[in-house]
Amino acid sequence: MFTSHCFSMFFFLLLLCSSSRMSNALNDALKKQHSDMLSLGAVVDCTSLAGKKEQVAIDMAIEDIYAHANHQNFPTLHVENSRGDPFRAASSVSYIRLIDDKILIAVKTLIEKQHAKAIIGFGTWQEAVFVAQLGNESKVPILSLANEVPQWASCHWPFLVNAARSQNAQMKAVAAIIQSWKWRKVNIIYEDMNPAVTGISPELIAAIQEVDAEINDLLPLSLFPPYHSLSKKLEHLKNGSCRVFIVHTSITLATKIFMEANSIGMMDKDYVWITTNAITSQIDSLNASIISSMQGVLGVKSYFSTTPKSYKDFHFRFHYKDFHFRFRAMFHLQYPGEPVPEPGTSAMQAYDAARAVAIALMEKPNLKSCTNLTDDAACMHEMNGQQLLGKILQSNFEGLTGAFNFKEGKLAPIHIFRMVNVVGKSYRELGFWSEGLGFSENIHKASKYNRSMSILGQVFWPGGPWSAPKGWGVPINAKPLKIGVPAATAFSEFVNVRYDRPGDKPIVNGFSIAVFEAALDLLPYHLPYEFIPFNGTYDSLVQQVYLKKTFDAVVGDTTIIANRSEYVEFTQPYSDSGLQMLIYFKPKRVERAWLFKKPFTTFMWVFTGVINVYNGFVVWLIERNHNPDFKGSIWNQIGTMLTLAFTTLFSLQGEKLHSNLSRMTMVVWLFVALVITQSFTASLTSLLTVQQLDQTTIDIETLKKSGAKVGCDANSFVGKYLEVVLGFQPNNIRIISSGDYYPQALKSGEIAAAFIEAPYVKVFLAKYCEGFVTSGPAFKVGGFGFAFPRSSPYLPDISEAVLKLSESGKLRQLEDFLSSSYNCLASNSDDNLDSLGLNSFWGLFVITGGMSTIALLAFIFRYVRERWYRPLGQAQAQQHHAPSVDELWMFAPEMENQ
Structure with a gap:
């Protein structure tokens, strides 16, 4: 029992x-x-800091929604690691395949075994696209945290949702930095995640091209073995001249890049490093050793408003600051052995995405089967993936990153970015950049915007200099620049190539060489170079630079013209621009004995003489009774009258006149005489000037109509210009090989005119001034400049140096020295056309000399006659004395008094 x-x-x-x-x-x-009904999946990189922060943020979002809403069915979060063990892969390609396989397996596990209603994660759009088809087949929404998912991907896979905001505008912010400091070339370092898909953003390339910058080198790097290739690739960039680097990689790869760059001396003076948001947003989570290797880095960081915002959905309330502190506390609990980071962009976007899914899961579907069900989990079981997707796309709440609502399947992109500068143990914020506005110190409505980053204040650059780097430098083992110079020029004063002995190194000098060397003296660095003579045309010389076969630059009397600018870029011109026509005229030995009578017509001369005699007669008649000089013999009185008439032209005889009538007559005539003499002087001057100008009235049309020969320099563009632009026939264009042959060709009539560039004309006229003048207008062509390859880093500095030479007066001194050895003055000419000599007025001298001679002969004749007839006259006078005419005039006053 x-x-x-x-x-x-x-x-x-x-x-x-x-x-x-x-x-x-x-x-x-x-x-x-129940947990399967409310199961959520997450695929993140658990080996990276960003993945850990995303996992913590997703946990927080689910807890905030369900705990504060007192919901009974708390969803379960299943997290899968998206990364494999890098040491299991022999190469980056095999490692990428391992990642893809692992992600695919993780998604299948979440869908088939964990029955996840939605899956969040996938930091790159390549990963999201890789699993998008699986989400389509299983009707499970895939929420990607990649900043960019192509539009075609969302259209092809409707269950693929881009839950992160586009940050394409940051590429324009990077380009704005480059434009601010006028850097011409950049190197781009990007992470090559998949050999089938390029990792470089096309938006970055387009933005750089929009600011007229050029991509010098594209360097794809991989996070995975072999690691030794990283050092070699950075050494390759170091050996180049470009010193501006844009790093567009993950934070993990970026830390390796900066550590290696610092160790090989690429974080020193003259280097520029710019990072995108993926790196900049996580700088605060890096350790001190990595931060010390990034000193001077400029970063672009997404901006989200941190002003306190209250979230009242489902009766829960918190602020952004609450999220910040709670995130750090939860991260410390889950990863106690790691430094506590700031949330960053990736964590905030993961939080908003998980919140959108959690809110969508809490809403009951409008199904008849749910009408009689009181259990939310049972009702949730009735919601299919299509309905959940619709609820997610209908989300409308204020998230940590801004308004979370989808328009055409996308969230509003980010348009404002912070500009940060790594200094000390962390970084400092310089200011902001807003798309369409530019840089500003703050983002208030009253902020002042500027296209230049210089308004944000001082930047601490790598190596510690306060001045902005040039963005390029001479490589350590740089070879001397091979500079081509024309071996034979029409005017050796500009470029002269000679050899002391055959086979020796050429000796190159001249005006163009002196200007170039003076410009190099103003550069802040030493630029090694060597001159290499080139036999050929100037166009061929320039094309050698474009083809990069022989020369790195061209220095000489190279004219800046359009077709050459298609191949190279020129510095600022260092000489006058223009093409001038030079002619020679031989002075005409014309008969100019009677040139003095040209100003007046014959009638004018006759009338002037008549009125002059008439005025003299009037004055004589009035003054004859008051002036003894007006009396005497009839011939004496006629001579006195004429003398009085013509001296009126030069002086006023007012003190010898006694009658007011005669004085008035004399004053009026003196005024008229003054006008006549001044008119004569002006008219004669005009005639002489016109006569001289007539010698140079040769124009283009006259030369073309007459078929005259014209000359131009050999190997220059002028011959083509005369034919195409000015319309000369090719057979009328004569090529002159040397500038010293022009005088002979012009004087002999071999050519009627020479077309020479303005700088040459100055030298030519300084050597040969007699009879050579310019005629007609100057034709606009470019001046002389130095040619460099397009986007050459040396070009801006040398152009600036040329401008400094001009502004300081040094260039003028070189020009004066060029022509000082040729002192050809017009005053040394045998035939001075500007002076009136004896040959122009010998007619007047003949008249006055002839009159003097006649008067002299008359006086002699009278004197001889008086001496011959005086003895006979004395005898007769004693017998009968009769008074003479002179004696009668002497007694005339006495008779009048009686």
Whole structure:
């Protein structure tokens, strides 16, 4: 009986235990069923800091929504690692395949075993696209945290949702930095995640090209072995001249890049490093050793408003600052052995995405099967993936990163970015950049915007200099620049190439060489170079630079013209621009003895003489009774009258006149005489000037109509210009090989005119001034400049140096020295056309000399006659004396008094 009692007790206990186990099993099954109904999946990189922060943020979002809403069915978050073990892969390609396989397996596990209603994660759009088809087939929404998912991907896979905001505008912010400091070339370092898809953003390339910058080198790097290639690739960039680097990689790869760059001396003076948001947003989580290797880095960081915002959805309330502190606390609990980071952009976007899914799961679907169900989990089981996707796309709440609502399947992109500068143990914020506005110190409405980053204040550059780097430098082992110079020029004063002995190194000098060397002296660095003579045309010389076959630059008397600018870029011109026509005229030995009478007509001369005699007669007649000089013989009085008439032209005889009538007559005539003499002077001057100008009235049309020969320099563009632009026939264009042959060709009539560039004309006229003049207008062509390859880093500095030479007066001194050795003055000419000599007025001298001679002969004749007839006259006078005419005039006053 005892045995049976014991057996009964044992059976009861066994039954009780079995019942308890069955009950527990049943409860576990029910919980599992409920958890499967509200299961969420996340695929993140658990090996990276960004992945860990995303996981913490997703946990926080689910907890905030369900805990504050007192919801009974708390969803379960299943997290899968998107990365594999890098040491298991022999190459980056195999490692990428391992990642893809691992992601695919992780998604299948979440969908098939964990029954996830939605999956969040996928930091790159390549990963999201890789699993998008699986989400389409299973009707499970895939929420990607990649900043960019192509539009075609969302259209092809409707269940792929881009839950992160586009940051394409940051590429324009990077380009704005480059434009601010006028850097011409940049190197781009990017992470090559998949050999089938390029990792470089096309938006970055387009933005750089929009600011007229050029991509010098594209360097794809991989985070995975072989690591030794990183050092070699950075050394390759170091050996180049470009010193501006844009790093567009993950934070993990970026830390390796900067550590290696610092160790090989690429974080020193003259280097520029710019990072995009993926790196900049996580700088605060880096350790001190990595920060020390990034000193001077400029970064672009997404901006989200941190002003306190209250979230009242589902009766829960918190602020951004609350999220910030709670995130750090939760991260410390989950990863106690790691430094506590700031949330960053990736964590905030993951939080908003998880919140959108959690809110969508809490809403009951409008299904008839849910009408009689009070269990939310049972009702949730009735919601299919299509309905959940619709609820997610209908999200409308204020998230940590801004308004979370989808328009055409996308969230509003980010348009404002912070500009940060790594200094000391962390970084400092310089200011902001807003798309379409530019840089500003703050983002208030009253902020002042500027296209230049210089308004943000001082930047701490790598190596510690306060001045902005040039963005390029001479490589350490740089070879001397091979500079081509024309071996033979029409005017050796500009470029002269000679050899002391055959086979020796050429000696190159001249005006163009002196200007170039003076410009190099103003550069802040030493630029090694060597001159290499080139035999050929100037166009061929320039094309050698474009083809990069022989020369790195061209220095000489190279004219800046359009077709050459298609191949190279020129510095600022260092000489005058223009093409001038030079002619020679031989002075005409024309008969100019009577040139003095040209100003007046014959009638004018006759009338002037008549009125002059008439005025003299009037004055004589009035004054004859008051002035003894007006009396005497009839011939004496006529001579006195004429003398009085013509001296009126030069002086006023007022003190010798006694009658007011004669004085008035004299004053009026003096005024008229003054006007006549001044008119004569002006008219004669005009005639002489016109006569000289007539010698140079040769124009283009006259030369073309007459078929005259014209000359121009050999190997220059002028011959083509004369033919195409000015319309000369090719057979009328004569090529002159040397500038010293122009005088002979012009004087001999071999050519009627020479077309020479303005700088040459100055030298030519300084050497040969007699009879050579310019005629007609100057034709606009470019001046002389130095040619460099397009986007050459040396070009801006040398152009600036040329401008400094001009502004300081040094260039003028070189020009004066060029022509100072040729002192050809017009005053040394045998035939000075500007002076009136004896040959122009010998007619007047003949008249006055002839009159003097006649008067002299008359006086001699009278004197001889008086001496011959005086003895006979004395005898007759004694017999009968009769008074003479002179004696009668002497007694006239006495007779009048009586």
